[in-house]
Every structure is written in structure tokens, then in C-alpha cells.
Amino acid sequence: xxxxxxxxxxxxxxxxxxxxxxxxxxxxxxxxxxxxxxxxxxxxxxxxxxxxxxxxxxxxxxxxxxxxxxxxxxxxxxxxxxxxxxx
Numbered sequence: 001x002x003x004x005x006x007x008x009x010x011x012x013x014x015x016x017x018x019x020x021x022x023x024x025x026x027x028x029x030x031x032x033x034x035x036x037x038x039x040x041x042x043x044x045x046x047x048x049x050x051x052x053x054x055x056x057x058x059x060x061x062x063x064x065x066x067x068x069x070x071x072x073x074x075x076x077x078x079x080x081x082x083x084x085x086x087x
Contacts, residue, residue: 022031026043039047070079 019033024031024040024043026039026047067079
């Protein structure tokens, strides 16, 4: 009969396990022990600002793309050109 599958403490794991270190997704620095967060508070704010800026830039690009497709019914000029001339 072999000892496979039995729950005996092996001599290699007799030491106390080292605590697992978690790292911030923003700066890569270590997070405090026991913290459920994935970011430092200041890194979270910076990440949110970056994501909001990216979203606004994407929305602006989509809006200008839509404006290029729209045309004035009277003269046929694109609305993007008209908005640049008369802000």
C-alpha cells in the first residue's frame, strides 16, 4: 500500500507558509497585507481619470466621424466644415 493521496505533512512543507504579496495594477507597488483592493487609492483615481479621458476622446472621434457623413440639405457642405467655420 502506497502513501499517495494521504494527508501527511511532508518535511518540505513543515515551515510556515509565507504570506502572499499582492501588487497594485496601477504602479506595480506592493499593496498592504489583507487589503482587498487591486489599486492604491491614488492609483485608482489616476486610472479612472485616464479611462474617462480615453472614453471622451473616443466619443469625440465618433462624433466627428458622424459629422463628416452629415450634409447640409441646402448647399451640400459637410456639417463638420460648417461647424469649424462658424463655432
